[in-house]
Amino acid sequence: NAGVTQTPKFRILKIGQSMTLQCTQDMNHNYMYWYRQDPGMGLKLIYYSVGAGITDKGEVPNGYNVSRSTTEDFPLRLELAAPSQTSVYFCASSFRDSTFEQYFGPGTRLTVT
């Protein structure tokens, strides 16, 4: 089991560029999540999905989009990158009955300049 994998590990974007952060899990988890973590802060939920074809907004969804076409994959799209989106992005997954126990990927460190 690879668990939750994320690509890329690092990325530098120019203001106004777009990119997709990839996330894949091989644990057959129903639920998947995207968080961002700013220095010295906790994790803020961006979007989550309870199954293929179903997504919902979290605390900080503005500037991001998601899709979930398969159980395994949950990509996060950044449109028109802004410096405020400089952060570490974590993808996570869990079973439906244990959303309190989430498995996190290694993170993507994104800098927008």
Added chain:
Amino acid sequence: GQSLEQPSEVTAVEGAIVQINCTYQTSGFYGLSWYQQHDGGAPTFLSYNALDGLEETGRFSSFLSRSDSYGYLLLQELQMKDSASYFCASNQAGTALIFGKGTTLSVSS
């Protein structure tokens, strides 16, 4: 609003016991989770309390009091490798977690 409050930093020496407190104000509360995150790493799950009382997992224990909207993580026999950030997180309506800002634990020899 929904928020979880925890101390920003705690220091201790090897072999000691440390308690990290968390108070919460959230709606749709299901339970309280605790996560550990080493510098540059991903958060990893430690413990979960859905009911009042103490849950013990090896050197770590977690406590919840729903009536006081309060919980804590207790770390015993501290080791250098326990130096990390610890986050409490509220399980919202069984679908998502709201995280506190984290407590940085520094263990010295």
